[in-house]
Amino acid sequence: MLEVKNLCKYFGGIHAVEDCSFKVEKGSITALIGPNGAGKTTAFNCISRTMVPTKGEVWLDGERIDRLRPHKITAKGLSRTFQISRNLADMTVLENVICQSRINGWRDLFKPAMSPQEIDKAMGILDFLNITRIAYEDGSNLSYGQKKLMDLAALLMSDPKIILLDEPAGGVNPTLLEEIVGHIRKLNEQGMTVLIVEHNMELIMRLSQRVVVMAAGTVIAEGSPEEVQKDPAVLDAYLGGAMEDAA
Amino acid sequence: MAQTYENTDEILAARRAYNDTLAQAHDARRATWFPLLIVALLMLVPALQFVGNYNYVIHLMLYTLMYVTMAAGWNILGGYTGYISLGHSVFFAVGGYFAGMIFARLGISTIIMAPVAGLVCAALGYLIGLITLRVRGPSFIISSLALVMIFRILFEKWQFIGGAAGLSLPINDLSVQWAKLPYYYAFLAMAVFGVWASYRVRHSKFGLGLRAISKDEVKAESAGIDTRRYKVLAFAMSAFLFGAAGAVWGEYLTYVRPNIFIHILYFSVWPALMCILGGKGTIAGPVVGAVLIVAFNEFFVATLGSSTIHILVTGMIMALTLMFFPLGLVGTLAKHRRLPRILNWD
Numbered sequence: 001m002l003e004v005k006n007l008c009k010y011f012g013g014i015h016a017v018e019d020c021s022f023k024v025e026k027g028s029i030t031a032l033i034g035p036n037g038a039g040k041t042t043a044f045n046c047i048s049r050t051m052v053p054t055k056g057e058v059w060l061d062g063e064r065i066d067r068l069r070p071h072k073i074t075a076k077g078l079s080r081t082f083q084i085s086r087n088l089a090d091m092t093v094l095e096n097v098i099c100q101s102r103i104n105g106w107r108d109l110f111k112p113a114m115s116p117q118e119i120d121k122a123m124g125i126l127d128f129l130n131i132t133r134i135a136y137e138d139g140s141n142l143s144y145g146q147k148k149l150m151d152l153a154a155l156l157m158s159d160p161k162i163i164l165l166d167e168p169a170g171g172v173n174p175t176l177l178e179e180i181v182g183h184i185r186k187l188n189e190q191g192m193t194v195l196i197v198e199h200n201m202e203l204i205m206r207l208s209q210r211v212v213v214m215a216a217g218t219v220i221a222e223g224s225p226e227e228v229q230k231d232p233a234v235l236d237a238y239l240g241g242a243m244e245d246a247a
Numbered sequence: 248m249a250q251t252y253e254n255t256d257e258i259l260a261a262r263r264a265y266n267d268t269l270a271q272a273h274d275a276r277r278a279t280w281f282p283l284l285i286v287a288l289l290m291l292v293p294a295l296q297f298v299g300n301y302n303y304v305i306h307l308m309l310y311t312l313m314y315v316t317m318a319a320g321w322n323i324l325g326g327y328t329g330y331i332s333l334g335h336s337v338f339f340a341v342g343g344y345f346a347g348m349i350f351a352r353l354g355i356s357t358i359i360m361a362p363v364a365g366l367v368c369a370a371l372g373y374l375i376g377l378i379t380l381r382v383r384g385p386s387f388i389i390s391s392l393a394l395v396m397i398f399r400i401l402f403e404k405w406q407f408i409g410g411a412a413g414l415s416l417p418i419n420d421l422s423v424q425w426a427k428l429p430y431y432y433a434f435l436a437m438a439v440f441g442v443w444a445s446y447r448v449r450h451s452k453f454g455l456g457l458r459a460i461s462k463d464e465v466k467a468e469s470a471g472i473d474t475r476r477y478k479v480l481a482f483a484m485s486a487f488l489f490g491a492a493g494a495v496w497g498e499y500l501t502y503v504r505p506n507i508f509i510h511i512l513y514f515s516v517w518p519a520l521m522c523i524l525g526g527k528g529t530i531a532g533p534v535v536g537a538v539l540i541v542a543f544n545e546f547f548v549a550t551l552g553s554s555t556i557h558i559l560v561t562g563m564i565m566a567l568t569l570m571f572f573p574l575g576l577v578g579t580l581a582k583h584r585r586l587p588r589i590l591n592w593d
């Protein structure tokens with residue numbers, strides 16, 4: 001469904017992503033892991049074109065998308081969250097979410113900001129995530145965990161086919177973590193393709209069918225969670241630390 | 248332990264009550280009748296001429312209405328979108344010159360040409376926006392100032408439109424008593440249109456997108472908003488209102504001249520200040536700001552004389568007000584839920 005081919009992103013002399021290639025199968029939950037600074041977020045940024053890649057190609061459903069502008073990519077059905085939540089201050093959670101609903105052409109621009117149908121849909125999503133009670137709260141007044149949930153809600157508003165989640169459960173408490181895992185699994189059961197960056201190995205093992213391991217900007221291993229965990233190259237990349245602890 | 252449970256219940260109850268107030272604040276009905284009432288009263292003001300000579304009052308109101316038009320236009324770009332432009336006097340001048348030239352050559356009243364002048368400025372704004380809206384923050388402000396300098400030189404050197412001396416325009420043949428009326432109603436119509444347009448934008452998908460852009464452009468982009476198109480369109484809309492206002496102002500003054508029309512303080516900075524003083528991004532803010540700044544200025548001109556002192560005093564009052572009302576009068580009051588119903592036009 002999503003295919004990244006020889007993606008490169010250089011910041012001056014820093015090769016944040018170097019010749020990175022991997023595939024995400026339709027309907028799967030694929031995890032992208034790697035030590036801090038491996039280039040996972042940068043790869044996400046290049047796929048969603050928040051950053052312009054230096055080289056390489058990104059294909060979505062047989063269509064090349066790395067030249068499209070970000071909103072076009074979202075319209076094609078690829079949505080992403082940010083590692084550090086970016087939410088819109090002075091706008092309610094509801095507005096934050098509805099902001100992300102699809103707009104088709106010029107005519108939609110002057111329709112009411114929030115139609116009753118959209119409000120229903122947004123409330124449905126907030127209900128799915130159990131956060132209807134914060135619907136009218138200001139987007140910037142939320143707790144860290146609530147922000148993560150709001151990100152997820154906003155993401156779903158655009159009816160994506162594939163979602164890229166950058167540490168959706170990073171730094172949240174264990175209960176919320178379980179909740180988020182539940183949500184992701186439920187979405188996946190409904191047919192959503194998921195690409196997820198996560199440092200919590202135990203979570204990855206439970207959630208994903210495929211794992212792509214990045215280190216120093218390139219993919220060093222790919223396979224089922226079990227295979228990857230035994231891969232010496234991966235153990236090496238993590239300096240033998242995190243992986244063994246989690247296993 | 249029971250104690251603790253009771254406490255949590257209380258906390259949860261308080262939380263629920265708080266959420267309810269949020270939902271209610273969201274549902275609070277706006278006072279649409281108030282601006283409509285003001286418009287009705289404003290339509291009647293010229294009747295004063297039957298009982299005496301109120302030309303000065305009419306002039307002041309007309310002047311205020313022109314600023315309402317511009318401040319409402321500035322609000323679309325500066326308030327909703329968050330791009331602070333100090334170059335909009337360019338559109339005021341282009342509108343003035345465009346309609347003025349047609350008036351001088353073909354005799355078509357600028358009041359009729361105002362919408363066309365607005366469209367010309369919108370088109371110009373669209374093109375300029377494609378270039379300047381690529382940068383934001385201080386860089387954008389500087390680019391807008393550069394625009395003023397470029398156009399000032401262009402207008403002063405272009406002999407076809409009168410160069411630095413400008414053009415004088417024919418005076419209408421109404422008696423002194425009624426001479427201001429056509430312009431008064433023209434500016435009233437424009438101010439109403441401007442406020443209505445900013446209201447419509449505020450409540451459209453477009454307006455929601457603009458607000459998203461002002462908060463976080465990267466996020467807005469990834470949310471599926473065509474940020475470039477939105478910004479340029481907002482720029483064009485605000486240019487439209489400046490152009491239309493400039494068009495009629497030329498005929499009212501009976502001349503167009505570069506140093507008057509591209510005046511950076513009066514036609515770039517003032518509309519911006521009015522919008523900021525009243526409350527960026529609110530509907531009533533630009534109106535309140537325009538009324539206050541024109542009123543203060545007029546008051547200090549009357550009491551302190553037409554030296555530059557009145558500008559100083561008006562500026563100091565602005566600075567003081569913003570210390571206590573950082574989001575502008577309407578914006579700050581609304582945030583603290585202290586806004587009188589009649590000023591809630593959102």
Ligand SMILES: Nc1ncnc2c1ncn2[C@@H]1O[C@H](COP(=O)(O)OP(=O)(O)OP(=O)(O)O)[C@@H](O)[C@H]1O
Nearest residue numbers: 011014016034035036037038039040041042043083
């Ligand atoms: N805007 C930027 N300018 C310069 N260098 C950058 C920029 N963004 C990222 N980098 C560099 O690129 C490398 C990869 O960063 P990236 O954020 O992609 O890592 P990551 O895998 O997401 O790490 P983490 O697990 O900590 O989130 C880092 O060395 C970082 O310093």
Ligand SMILES: [Mg+2]
Nearest residue numbers: 040041042083
């Ligand atoms: Mg990262």
